[in-house]
Amino acid sequence: MTVPHFLNSRQSPSDSSDLSKSDPDAPLVLIVDDNWLIQDLLRQMMEKDGYQVVIANSGQQALEVFARLQPDIVLLDASMPVMDGYTCCQLIQALPGGDRTPVLMITALEDTESVNRVFEAGAIDFVTKPINWAVLRQRVKRLLQQANLYKQLQTANSELQRLVSIDSLTQVANRRCFDETLEHELVRMSREQMPLALILCDVDFFKLYNDTYGHLEGDWCLKKIARAISDAVCRPGDLVARYGGEEFAIILPRTDAAGAVEVAKRVRNSVNQLQIPHSASQVSDYITVSMGITCTLPGEEVTPAKLIRAADIGLYRAKAQGRDRHSDLETTAE
Secondary structure (H helix, E strand, O other): OOOOOOOOOOOOHHHHHHHHHOOOOOOEEEEEOOOHHHHHHHHHHHHHOOOEEEEEOOHHHHHHHHHHHOOOEEEEEOOOOOOOHHHHHHHHHHOOOHHHOOEEEEEOOOOHHHHHHHHHOOOOEEEEOOOOHHHHHHHHHHHHHHHHHHHHHHHHHHHHHHHHHEOOOOOOEOHHHHHHHHHHHHHHHHHHOOOEEEEEEEEOOHHHHHHHHOHHHHHHHHHHHHHHHHHHOOOOOOEEEEEEOOEEEEEEEOOOHHHHHHHHHHHHHHHHHHOOEOOOOOOOOEOOEEEEEEEEOOOOOOOHHHHHHHHHHHHHHHHHOOOOOEOOOEEOOO
16 A cells, blocks of 8 residues: 655655555554654655655644554654644554554653653653664664564464364354353443343254264264354354353343344254254254243343353253243343
8 A cells, every 4th residue: 555645845746756666565654743854854764764654744643644544653753833742642542553553752852851751651762863863763673573573462362362262163152251251241231231131052962963973973063053053143242152062052232032032043943954964853853952041131139140040941941842942031030
């Protein structure tokens, strides 16, 4: 992507012509300075090192450019009219991604009070005027390397979190994730005074399926069922989890009784449409599921254990009524 300059009127249009030659994958440097000469010197130095450059002439313009382009680093003059660099730096921290973007402050002062202001504003480092260009280049390089390492660490942590939250066989959430999410959603729905529904889903006669077709086929069957349940649960905020063995659980925030019943119907239809043969089933020629549903408006007395017990009672009732169905709604008292 070619990034446009925001040029001072005292600069000639030709000053931006080299930008199209920049590597579109190179780090983007935002230079914020009201002095056109300093702007140009900084731009030339950064482009010489292979970076893309965008320039803002004021603190307000810097905020607009940052929000739109998400630069990889900001070179920010401390002393500017209207909005100084310290204020601009603090406001950048509040923008999306601002707290992860290194800001290098350029200041004419290096007394203790001025240095403290630089770091209190949220800058990572600073250089003083007159600028030592070798020092500036090395600090920009180091800060970009650190920022890149931090992004890699965040990506690795996110992947690790995903791995510890996912059931390795079915690729839906695992029991640990289910427990944490249910507790969190109970608190959140109580605060918002919104309903929370829970569905427990059990694969009918799954032990007989394993005995008949073998455990490898059983694993394949659970994968298919997990996918079918996930396809039937549409909203991003809902959670499908493997509760244990052949049992799955569905957490439905902001869902009333009627909504939970509709989800259960979609789940049952989705599983039935798989038409996985089950010659040992006592209710069908194919794999089926039974479900227990509960719904509550969370209060202080509604705990995860109570909600799970209510759904489990519903599941037991569905099995007693002949399986391949969802139970009548089981409510929890506050």
